[in-house]
Amino acid sequence: MSKTLKGMIADEVKRRLDGVTDLLLVDVMTMDANTNVELRKELAAKNISLMVIKNSLARRATDGTGLAPAFDGVEGSAAIVWGAEDVVSLAKEVTRIAEEKKYAKFVPKGGVMDGAPLSAADVKAVSKWPSRAEQLSLLVGQILGPGATLSAQLLGPGAKLASQVKKKSEEE
Numbered sequence: 001m002s003k004t005l006k007g008m009i010a011d012e013v014k015r016r017l018d019g020v021t022d023l024l025l026v027d028v029m030t031m032d033a034n035t036n037v038e039l040r041k042e043l044a045a046k047n048i049s050l051m052v053i054k055n056s057l058a059r060r061a062t063d064g065t066g067l068a069p070a071f072d073g074v075e076g077s078a079a080i081v082w083g084a085e086d087v088v089s090l091a092k093e094v095t096r097i098a099e100e101k102k103y104a105k106f107v108p109k110g111g112v113m114d115g116a117p118l119s120a121a122d123v124k125a126v127s128k129w130p131s132r133a134e135q136l137s138l139l140v141g142q143i144l145g146p147g148a149t150l151s152a153q154l155l156g157p158g159a160k161l162a163s164q165v166k167k168k169s170e171e172e
Contacts, residue, residue, distance in 0.1 A: 006057060013053060013061035017080075022087035024094050024111035024123055025070055028052065029077035031105045039103060046093060048083040070112035078109055086132040087113050095127035 017023070028036060028050070043050050053061075055074050062068045070080075084090040097103050111118045113126065130138065 006060065009053075009057055010061040013051075013057065016049075016051070017061065017065075017067060017082070020082045021066060021115075022090065022111070022113045023067060023070060023080050023082040024087075024090060024118070025074060025078040025109040026050075026081050026094060026098075027077055027107040027109055028079045028105070031103070035102065035105075039097065039106065042097070043081070043083075043093070046084060048081060048090060048093060050079055050081050052077075052079040066115035067112050069115060069117040070110065072117060074109065081111075088126055088129045088131045091123050091127040091129075092131065095124055 028039070029052070031039070040050055055071055055078060058078075058080065059068070059071045062071060071078075081090065081094060084093060094108050098106050098108055100106075108120050108123045110120055111123060118126065
């Protein structure tokens with residue numbers, strides 16, 4: 001492959017990864033074509049992209065970006081996976097797929113999260129974290145909890161007083 005062609009491919013990869021801050025590396029090279037197509041459909045349904053690319057071209061495309069650490073020391077074949085709501089959701093999906101029997105040859109290899117490299121073990125650990133939606137629901141619960149308690153404490157005696165006044169007014 002000529003340098004010009006490599007440069008064009010690297011530019012296209014840069015364009016596709018523009019704005020991506022987190023990605024994971026997986027091995028899908030030993031999968032048969034039909035399984036690979038099923039996998040891609042499943043990932044696309046969850047807004048996750050998968051791209052198979054040579055490591056040297058990926059290094060060239062991500063050089064100088066926060067994604068570059070993902071390719072340090074990567075050997076053998078690797079595909080790039082990115083997308084989903086956040087990196088935790090992506091890691092959960094990659095880990096789930098890796099544990100499925102029909103995708104037995106799908107293997108997480110690592111990745112990058114906010115410029116920090118991740119190993120395969122780190123990907124599994126990140127998949128156990130709460131997702132963005134779960135974190136937001138926990139936060140909202142913590143914010144609303146004291147307010148609901150205060151509201152109940154303020155309204156409780158008032159409601160009791162109102163019911164006693166109503167009862168007295170009905171007696172006369």
